[in-house]
Amino acid sequence: MSHPHGVHRIALLFNANKAFDRQVIAGIGNYLASTRVSWDLFMQEDFHCRATDLIEWCGDGIITAVDDPIYTALRQVDVPVVAVGGSYADASRYPKGLPYIATDNAALVRLAYDHLIEQGLQNFAFYSLPLAPNIPGWAEERERLFDAMLRRDGLEGFIYHGHATTAAGWSDATEALMAWLQSLPKPIGVLAVTDARARQLLQACMMADIPVPDEVAIVGIDNDPLTRMLSRIPLTSVQQGTEEMGRTAAHVLHRMLHGADCSDTRVLVPPENLHVGASSMYQSVCSPYVMRARHYIRQYGCLGIRTEQVADYVGVSRSLLEEHFRRTLKRSVHQEILRHKLEIAQDLLRQGESSMADIAVRCGFTSVQYLYTVFRRELGCTPRAFQEQQLADARA
Incomplete structure (x- = not known):
């Protein structure tokens, strides 16, 4: 059953509270945006996937994240269904008779x-x-x-x-x-x-x-x-590779809506990356003072802490802590705090979702101008140039 003008009614049965499901949905959206496919999408606002929801669906197709309890219900649905889930070494764990897009x-x-x-x-x-x-x-x-x-x-x-x-x-x-x-x-x-x-x-x-x-x-x-x-x-x-899974699932369902038999299709999607x-980032450190200091810096380094506060947390004098840092890491406590702030700023710049003012505040820099000064001094470039280069590398 389809609406006039070739529009199909498709149910997306996912739990948007889960990162995996949200990212798969984003991939489905990307597929629709990059093709001429016209779908009327249904999603439950308060997700509760029951067998009756599947069996009574009166639309044209379903894409769903699955686990064992609803495999039986999926086989009873009288519309094309594409299942999305995890891979298994034991092939019997996959739903029989359904195309399955799996994270590896x-x-x-x-x-x-x-x-x-x-x-x-x-x-x-x-x-x-x-x-x-x-x-x-x-x-x-x-x-x-x-x-x-x-x-x-x-x-x-x-x-x-x-x-x-x-x-x-x-x-x-x-x-x-x-x-x-x-x-x-x-x-x-x-x-x-x-x-x-x-x-x-x-x-x-x-x-x-x-x-x-x-x-x-x-x-x-x-x-x-x-x-x-x-x-x-x-x-x-x-x-x-969840977005790729969503795109692939949408493509398979698109083919099924036009008569293709994809019942034996099984696609294994590899991870996209390790962030x-x-x-x-484990680094063997002999000094317990340095270990505890770095633990404190990782938690509070962007909140304007100073060397004296780090030494107080470790429970030693500032001079003794500085000595251990120089001997172990070849840098001062202040340099370690600055290094941490720069690492966080670089990560935020790579994500490309925050303004320069927001990054300066979140990383503990007193102003955007100071953020630029530190980047030029320590990295030899501006934050904006760093971000543009990272985004260009990601697209390459």
């Missing part, structure tokens, strides 16, 4: 694992989702893949499922997470199953006074902008 879980985990290996780490852990009958299949798959990579390399890993994220149980969950982190051998690299879980790790480390990344290096999955905004320490994260932030 093996490549996601490999990219994060290799990054932690490259940092010189030798201990590794995985922070998953709670064990429950309805645990998402993709979470189990990522955990299994991580464990397999460690065993292949002859390494021991530590896996923690934690607790569900609820307001009532949040304090107990955080205490348990802190206890787990404190029990791990240090230094250690931890891969979180999602950015949301990675942010929980960052919070628990700060509450337990565990330096990140000096003792715990953290990598997430999703590259969620919301998580970046809520994290004091910039998070390293694997960006899935490296301070959370995983």
Whole structure:
């Protein structure tokens, strides 16, 4: 069934509260914007995907993120359906008779694992989702893949499922997470199953006074902008090829609406990139004073802190802390604070979403003019020139 003038009614069954789903939807939107396809899109404002919603849909097609519980319902729908989800080593986990666009879980985990290996780490852990009958299949798959990579390399890993994220149980969950982190051998690299879980790790480390990344290096999955905004320490994260998944799913459905048989189509989409932030940039530092100082700087370096405040936090005199910094890093505490502020400013410039005035404020520079002065002195270019070059490199 279709509307006049070739317009098709398409249901997008996604949970817009999830970064993965939002990014897939963006990819679908990109496909529509770059083609002459004309679709009337339906999305539930208050997402609750039930089997009856699928079976009773009176439109022309569906694109949906799926997990095991609704596979049966999808097979009963009498319109073209394209499924989007995670990849599995066990092919029986895929819905039968439906085209399936999958994020490559093996490549996601490999990219994060290799990054932690490259940092010189030798201990590794995985922070998953709670064990429950309805645990998402993709979470189990990522955990299994991580464990397999460690065993292949002859390494021991530590896996923690934690607790569900609820307001009532949040304090107990955080205490348990802190206890787990404190029990791990240090230094250690931890891969979180999602950015949301990675942010929980960052919070628990700060509450337990565990330096990140000096003792715990953290990598997430999703590259969620919301998580970046809520994290004091910039998070390293694997960006899935979700927009490409959305574009591919829309293209497959477009073909099906015009009579193509795509029931056996299965597309594996690799991750787009690894966005490296301070959370995983482990650097072996012998001095515990420097380690604690850098942990403090990563949290508060953009808030106008001075060397004296850093020394107070570490619990030593300014002169002793300066001596350790000179000996260990070959720079002063002030230079380390400035270096941190510049790193944050560079990251914001790469994203291209903030004004110069906003970047100056967020990075602790007293004015835009001072931001320009520091960039010229330290990097030999203006912030604007740096941003233009980064955006040009990204397009190349």
